[in-house]
Amino acid sequence: DGGITQSPKYLFRKEGQNVTLSCEQNLNHDAMYWYRQDPGQGLRLIYYSQIVNDFQKGDIAEGYSVSREKKESFPLTVTSAQKNPTAFYLCASSIDVGGYSTDTQYFGPGTRLTVL
């Protein structure tokens, strides 16, 4: 089955620790995205990547880092510099046929991160 997988589903972290959230897709999509969702709010873009080895900051990139070494994978690291990391994190991907893609983004099941 084609789709987007995220792991783990739930993640607990102690303050001061870095954690990495996994996102893998087998849809052969070029573009991948990370969003953060806080309770009662919409999604906010953290980082996105339109091609391997390239990525851009979204609206709330501070305290986060990403890598895009493979087309299928776009892991997100939540660093200790992120002041309020407890949230629901969603990964998405899209075909991205051009430089300014407006293709539909398809989402993974999400990872719920809690800082203890």
Add this chain to the structure above:
Amino acid sequence: AQKVTQAQTEISVVEKEDVTLDCVYETRDTTYYLFWYKQPPSGELVFLIRRNSFDEQNEISGRYSWNFQKSTSSFNFTITASQVVDSAVYFCALSERGKLIFGQGTELSVKP
């Protein structure tokens, strides 16, 4: 700046009622795309519809229908004969240059 407003935070209806979720957007672009997503309690966002700014025809898909009105910058979503399985948070989103701007979401509760 782009903005998406979903003024209804929560809506509660009884099964079989029709319900309309409102979405109003702001953009300076002439070319843009609008989306609706459904987020059930499991958390995953499910794509429902994508509409470009040049296509103002209303769309119907089963019990779902969408009313796009450029003159009022609105893209409203109607569920006819609602069912308990429609209970979810629904997000409207505006896209420009590949980035999605989401509204705050409307939580729909359909009671039996």
